[in-house]
Amino acid sequence: MKTRLNPANSGVLQRxxxxxxxxxxxxxxxxLGISLLLHSCASPGKLEPGAAAVDAKLRxxxxxxxxxxxxxxxxxxxxxxxxxxxxVIFIGEYHSNHASHLFEMQLxxxxxxxxxxxxxxxxxxxxxxxxxQQKILNDYxxxxxxxxxxxxxxxxxxxxxxxxxxxxxxxxxHAIAVVAANAASDIVRCIGRRGADYIDQLEPDKRQxxxxxxFADIPGYKDKFMGVMAGANHTANERLQRSYLAQLxxxxxxxxxxxxxxxETPNSIIVHLSGTFHSEQSLGTVGALKxxxxxxxxxxxxxxxxxxxxxEPAYSEPRDAPSISADATEKKDDFYYIIRPQPEEFVDEDYxxxxxxxxxxxxxxxxxxxEKT
Numbered sequence: 001m002k003t004r005l006n007p008a009n010s011g012v013l014q015r016x017x018x019x020x021x022x023x024x025x026x027x028x029x030x031x032l033g034i035s036l037l038l039h040s041c042a043s044p045g046k047l048e049p050g051a052a053a054v055d056a057k058l059r060x061x062x063x064x065x066x067x068x069x070x071x072x073x074x075x076x077x078x079x080x081x082x083x084x085x086x087x088v089i090f091i092g093e094y095h096s097n098h099a100s101h102l103f104e105m106q107l108x109x110x111x112x113x114x115x116x117x118x119x120x121x122x123x124x125x126x127x128x129x130x131x132x133q134q135k136i137l138n139d140y141x142x143x144x145x146x147x148x149x150x151x152x153x154x155x156x157x158x159x160x161x162x163x164x165x166x167x168x169x170x171x172x173x174h175a176i177a178v179v180a181a182n183a184a185s186d187i188v189r190c191i192g193r194r195g196a197d198y199i200d201q202l203e204p205d206k207r208q209x210x211x212x213x214x215f216a217d218i219p220g221y222k223d224k225f226m227g228v229m230a231g232a233n234h235t236a237n238e239r240l241q242r243s244y245l246a247q248l249x250x251x252x253x254x255x256x257x258x259x260x261x262x263x264e265t266p267n268s269i270i271v272h273l274s275g276t277f278h279s280e281q282s283l284g285t286v287g288a289l290k291x292x293x294x295x296x297x298x299x300x301x302x303x304x305x306x307x308x309x310x311x312e313p314a315y316s317e318p319r320d321a322p323s324i325s326a327d328a329t330e331k332k333d334d335f336y337y338i339i340r341p342q343p344e345e346f347v348d349e350d351y352x353x354x355x356x357x358x359x360x361x362x363x364x365x366x367x368x369x370x371e372k373t
Contacts, residue, residue: 054306058340064099065306065338079301079335080110084118086269087296088258090286092276092333094303099339101163107301108271109170121265124171125258127250127274128157128164129180131209137180141172167273179261181272183253184209190370192246198370199249211252215245218252218287228277251278255288262296276302280333300333305341 057065066074074082083089091107093100108124115122129137133154140150151160171178187210190198196215199207225244258270278284280302289298346352 054338058306058338061098061340062102063340064103067336067338069332069334069336074335076106076110080107080114082335083111083299084114084269085297086299087262088270088272088289088298090272090274090279090298090300092279092300092302093273094305094339094342095157095163095275096159097303097339097342098162099337100303101166103337103339104273105166105170108167111269111271112170112174112176115269121177121268123177123179123261123265123268123270124167125179125181125254125261125270125272126164126167127182127254127272127278128160129154129178130182130184131180131253131257132184134180137178140168141178143172177261177265179257179270181254181257183211183214183249186369188246188249189366191249192243193370195242196245209253210249211256213256214249214252216248216252216288216291218248218283218291220281221248221251221283221287224281224283251285252288254278254285255292258285258289259292262293282333299335301335301337302333304336304338306338307341 054065057063066076066079068074068079089111091104093104108122112122136145136150136154139145140147147165150156157164168178170176184206187199187202187206191214199210199214202210222244225247226240229240229243254272254274258272261270262268272279272285274285279286279300282290282298282300286298286300289296346355
């Protein structure tokens with residue numbers, strides 16, 4: 001007999017927090033690509049109920065509504081105008097959400113048009129490409145290879161065509177530099193398997209694919225990571241500690257990549273895209289960049305899932321604005337974009353466990369290569 005998930009507990013984050021497999025899942029994060037799971041657990045703020053104005057805007061899975069840190073509605077043009085004085089803009093995303101990708105494309109194009117008027121360079125930085133993929137990415141932007149070659153040989157993320165192709169094509173059309181900001185996946189995987197000492201044995205060319213200070217601490221980040229991954233039992237879990245080191249290697253590498261890009265293109269505006277866990281509350285990559293370049297003006301934009309209110313018509317005229325709340329200890333981000341939640345991934349608990357076991361098996365096969373290095 002199939003076991004159905006309790007609807008009250010069937011959300012991605014709730015399932016993660018209550019899942020008996022949470023500890024096991026945490027162990028395979030480096031092999032799976034940590035951010036692919038962490039972005040589902042992110043919680044930059046909460047949308048207070050009764051936000052009919054948002055309900056009216058979120059008609060399809062592509063729609064979004066914009067608010068500032070004070071919960072005031074704002075237009076895309078006004079947001080871009082406010083951001084034009086920033087040196088680095090972090091846009092957090094839910095990797096599988098269409099509205100995230102549409103918003104990123106539209107904001108980036110709007111910012112580009114504004115910067116063209118002032119002849120200020122704009123640079124696109126992406127978690128979705130690793131440092132060891134920079135050459136092949138550059139070759140594609142220069143027209144030396146076709147898209148199929150890029151997708152197969154980089155390789156790109158599986159959702160590249162639907163999610164990131166528009167940004168890359170826009171950059172190619174307008175000769176905009178794109179930074180492959182992330183650490184090499186195989187190195188991150190092996191850090192999670194073997195620990196910090198792994199990078200000491202890398203050859204010089206491989207060592208460049210991860211930040212010089214790969215494990216530099218980011219104040220407040222470990223508590224958040226461990227709180228999401230393991231709750232109160234994280235201190236005794238050595239494998240989870242290694243998973244955190246792998247996470248740090250990504251954030252510190254992306255921050256170093258951004259810092260280098262800004263040094264190479266002074267006075268530029270750099271737009272960095274990543275899973276929201278890497279940037280929300282100015283932790284992750286944002287905190288790492290502040291350590292490297294404390295004088296840069298940084299802005300953070302984070303997504304929030306919104307559930308339509310049931311007491312008011314879904315498509316009524318705007319009457320009120322959403323309210324963003326956070327704990328007193330949490331730093332609010334500069335702007336938020338509100339989007340519809342994703343469809344439920346699982347309603348059958350047995351099938352969920354089956355998929356998780358398949359993920360465990362694949363992760364272990366990938367991690368086995370680390371023992372041979």
